[in-house]
Amino acid sequence: MQAIEKFHEVVNDRHRYGEEWKQRTGKRMLGCLCSYVPEEIMYAAGILPVRILGGHQPQTISERHMFSTYCPHSRDCLAQGLEGKYEYLDGIVHAHTCMHIRQAYNSWQLHVPTSFSYYLPMPPHLQSPHVKTVVVGEFAEFKRALENWTGEPISDQALDMAIDIYNTNRQLLRKVYELRKSNPSPISGVAATEMVLASLFMDKKEHNALLLQALAELEGSKPALAAKPRLMILGSENDDMQLISLIEELGTSIVIDDLCTGSRYFWNEVVPEPDRLTAIAARYINRPPCPLKDSLERRRFPHILKLAKDWQVSGVVIGHQKFCDPHGYDIPEIQTMLTKNGIPNLVLELDVTVAPGPVRTRIEAFLEMLEYAAVS
């Protein structure tokens, strides 16, 4: 499948894609540390937003800047900047989620030369009746900052174009995910993960073209995997392809996820409104939340349960970045909820790298549990 191979290529050589895109278009690129950054606004300004992710290689370069008692993903992201892997970026943007990644952003600002950096204080309490004004206000400030930096105003037409392209991307990714409801799924979890990850690094227009190609290739194709235990994977970000491959190599099929580098990134669209920033703000307020944006009432839990049921999963693997407080608060109750609904689940603690041996043992034991549950 050519499109799927292309996604794989982009994910594994993301920096080359970025450098080539920049050379080809002559345009600017901004690194984003969180999926709450309103990418549509940057795209409307002719800027390519690129999600910064870790390299999953052992590193010590970030240790003098962030204590090792903070989230490994955050330290790994910072390491990429300090090692010069993202030299082609013109700047960095962060929308507030947690203090861990905020440290990575601040240290990046201090030590990696950029011509633009912006911290967008995305409020945590997105269910507050007063929050929309704040989010629209923050997005307006962000838009102004981009306009000052580029020297060009961002028109409503440009915003409409960006919203349209991003919505198309979200619709196409949803279509791919819908296909994964089939048993067996026509696409492996590895391929689907790479498909979404590629969208984090690519120009959405180009990604849309590849998605259309992928959908055409998938239609009528033989299933990638024979019917196997269907798994859901949840957590914060998870782009550790070694881990995801390992889980599937052991005889499973990852059919759905709730990850910020997965479905949470694209699940809902911008619903047009006369004021474009209000429309974009509503999208980010109403999207499937990360734990930090999920107060007062828990909206994440029923969403996870619905995904698990709609995609008919046999079990759920919960990836927990070591020292991640926000997800640490949710996990015990997610486990209780899943168990009450007859869905076996397993928590895996993640670090910059994972030890394949112990992870293999845990997954194998989990699969035995699933087999036992299936026959009893």
Place this chain on the structure above:
Amino acid sequence: MANHTAVQKYPTKPLDSWQKAKDIRTNHLSDLVNAKERGKKVLLVNAENGFSLWSGFPSCQVYWPIGYTQELILRDPDHSREAFEDMEAMGYRDICWWTMAPLGEMSHRRAKVKADIIVTHHVCEPMVKSSQVIATHFGIPTFPVDFPRLPLEQLKPFHFDYLVNQFHEAMEWMEKVTGTKCDDEALCRGVRNEWEVDVLLARILELNKATPAPLDMKMFAALEFPAWPESFKDNTVQYFRALYDEVKYRVANGIAAVATERCRLFHEAAPPFPYLNLLKAGHKYGAVFVGGSGFMIFPPAFVVGEDGSLTAAKTLEEQGIQLRTRDDALRALAKLYLYNSPQCSWMSILPRAKIVSRAVQDWHVDGDVIHIDHGCQGMPAGMSEVQLELKEMGIPTMAYEAHSVDGRGYNESQLLDSFESFFENLGLSVIED
């Protein structure tokens, strides 16, 4: 650098305010434990300041989980340890212990305090998540207020409006949940009092710039307790006025916290409460903890200057502000938090580094000790960059890993060894009597 050539001995004197501080603390705990017998609802306030927000509801007894956990650690360590083990057994590990402690404490067989209502001043992520978990577990109504945490230069009018609107919403919610009307006069009085208490606290810390320092931080940790859960009360204002006068007297008369002061230190982040005597480890070397983020960031009312300097704010009266209505009070409280508290700047590394590097100069500090606290991630966040900044300035630092809440998380002897090595690296030796 510390003066090691002569061991000057300053006069010392026990604090007159000591007993009053103890009385307020003891009465608060007694009120908390007996709240239900007195017909009060127990209001768990997951917060670092702003307690006066709830002062219009005298039918509620404030339960500050951080303070109560401190008390348990000191007075009933077995209960404290068992509560943490219960919390871990429920699946909560490697998270903020200060805000989650009530989950274990309230589940404990010897629990003396149980919350009826939970409110959160959401300054850092664990606060609201802890409240959410505890509320769900015990079926308690809960309300979060999202406090923007931005340095002054990033604050916009809509941030202020957002906070005030939430305050109003919180009052309406409390009225519904408690079935009582907010006493707006009590609220005005409470906010007015909290303002003065926080300003006095900042002024007391400013006095600690003097050599010799009139207070050390172990003393301060005990003295400042009323500024939290009792901040809005008249007797707390009286107490801090008296304490401020006493500390001024000590400065005017060169009365020291430690007679042999010859080295001044900062402590960053909360100290390990099960081993609070660590803050006195330097005394035999003439080393005194005179300040640090563990004590200066909340709740003292400092205005943060563009250069990172901390200057005590003015009270409402000094600003010519009178509180007459609920809206006046809530606006004044928002102003206290957003414009007169270093905690807004604290969550961002660049302002944090400015504040610390300026403070070490203003408080004439010879070294900085950074606690990489496994019990609270918010305070040490960004401190590695601050450490690099201090290194550029030639200020020696040491970082140690421990746990501000859980005494099982470290070895006291090893901590003491680390501290003493640091003192010796500063050129200090034990002062013989």
